[in-house]
Every structure is written in C-alpha cells, then in structure tokens.
Amino acid sequence: MTKNNYQRWAFLTIIAVVFLIGVGSLVRASGAGLGCPDWPKCFGTWIPPMSVDELPPEFEKSQFNLIKTWTEYLNRLVGVLIGFFIFVTMLLSLQYRKEKPLVTWFSIAGFILVAFQGWLGSVVVATELTAWVITAHMVVALIILLLLMFAYYASFPHVPMIYVQTKERQFLLPLVIALSIITTLQGVLGTQVREEIDILTKSFSELPREYWINTIRDKNLIHDIHRSFSWLPLILAVIIWWKSFRSEVHKLYYSYSVAVILLIVVQSAAGIILSYYSMPATMQIVHLTNFSLLFLAEIRLLQLTLKKI
DSSP, X not given: OOOOXXXXXXXXXXXXXXXXXXXXXXXXXXXOTTSSOSSSSBTTBSSOOSSGGGSOTTXXXXXXXXXXXXXXXXXXXXXXXXXXXXXXHHHHHGXXXXXXXXXXXXXXXXXXXXXXXXXXXXXXXXXXXXXXXXXXXXXXXXXXXXXXXXXXXXXXXXXXXXXXXXHHHHHHHHHHHHHHHHHHHHHHHHHHHHHHHHHXXXXXXXXXXXXXXXXXXXXXXXXXXXXXTTHXXXXXXXXXXXXXXXXXXXXXXHHHHHHHHHHHHHHHHHHHHHHHTTOOHHHHHHHHHHHHHHHHHHHHHHHHHHOOO
C-alpha cells in the first residue's frame, strides 16, 4: 500500500523517537545527565565549551567533563530535532481533521506532550537527576510513542480484515492483554530498580559498578520481584505464538507473535547481563531501547487481536 506524506513522516517520527530513547539511555548509562548543569543553555552558552579554560566564571571547573558535556548536549539537539519531526507530523495530520479526526487529535496530543517533555527535561536538570523525575521523563516518551503509533495506524483506509478468528480470539485476547499489562509493570519495576541504583551511585560513586548491583540484588525486594517475574512474559508470548502457529491467523499476526518472543529474549538476556556482569553501559542502552520496541510490538499485537469486521 502506497503511503502518503503524513504516513511516511509519522513512521519516520516513530523511529526517531525510539532513537531518542536510545540516546537518552546512553546519557543515563554514561552518567552524563548533568553534563550540562543548566538548561536550556549549556554552561551559560548555546554551544558548550571545548575545554575548562572556556568555562564562564560562574561555573566550577569540577562541573566540566568534555565527553559528558557533549553527550548531554547532543541528546538535547536530538530532542529538538524530534520536536521538529513531531511538529511537522502534527501539521500534516490536519488533512485528516474532518475525515479521521482521531489522527489529528493524537498527533496534536503528541506534540503537546513533546513540549511538556522539554519542560520535564529542565526539571531533571534543576532537581539534579531526581530519580522519579527521570522515570517520569521515560514514561512520557512511551506515551508519545503510543500516540504517534495510534495516529499512524488510524490514518490508513479502513479495510475489513479479520486477523484472528472469533474462536481463537476468545483464547488469545486475555493472554495478549495480560502480556501487555505484565510487560508494562515490569518496565515500571525496572525503573524503580534503576532509581535505587541512581541513589547508590550518588552516595558511592567512587565504588565499582559491581558494588551497586550486588547491593541491589542482595537487599532490594523490587529487584527480586522484577527478576523473578521476568520469565512470565516469555511464557505468555510462547503460548500466544504456539496458538497462532496452530490456528488460522493472518500471517501479519503470526509475524508479530514471533517478533514479541524475539524482543523478550533480547530483553531477558540484557537483564541477565546487567544483573550478573556489573551493569555494562552498553547493555543499559540495549535494555531500555529494546523495551520501547517490545512495548510497541505488544500494543500492535493487541490492536490486531481486537480488530475485526
């Protein structure tokens, strides 16, 4: 099916938001969240300094780290670019305002949340990386993804299609709903574990990474719950795949069931590496970026399960 300008741009924007989440995870994993101690400028200028000697007098030299400063600055530049992408998406969505108003409203809501996300970014800096604010920052990014995805799929012409027969739907729908809820809860628990680690890193930043994760693993109930229930989404996904394999479901539905399993396997593997191999920064990036893809895949699978004539 040929895509129009809105659909092409919206799809590109969804990919860009996932990329931004990956960049944000890089900032967090590298400890560059306060690479720029002020907002919206960076060390009082629109282009950050390249050396300590270029620092304005009101900033302490100890605040400056070239790599962390430019990592955070590039994260902000990418954020501005994504904001532009979503703004264009919103403008292009106006063509649907009468025929399919939900496309326009979802796109407008996404743009409003991007503006809110920018403000929230300033709060992150102002509160010096308060854990719950960082978590809220991530949750808003996921909501933006959802809105863009709903708008994108709602923009296509309605073609009567049954992806899952009624009999199979009665079996699959509760499983897909449970999978989506449990994965979301796992994501929330994961952010709580990360918040506890952030507290440790502030208090014991001089200690190696293995101290942080060992402390969390040995004494944190949330970590235990997060780890113990990590196999449940995989079990549910395998049951959904097996039922899809044995039933007459649409090939697109079957493909999504396979994709969800693969993404869960990657997510679980990244979690195991984080827990038992001293939290390598690269795995933190994989863990968070892959979760956003898994989140979208499961929501799409839920959409296809519900869709019928």
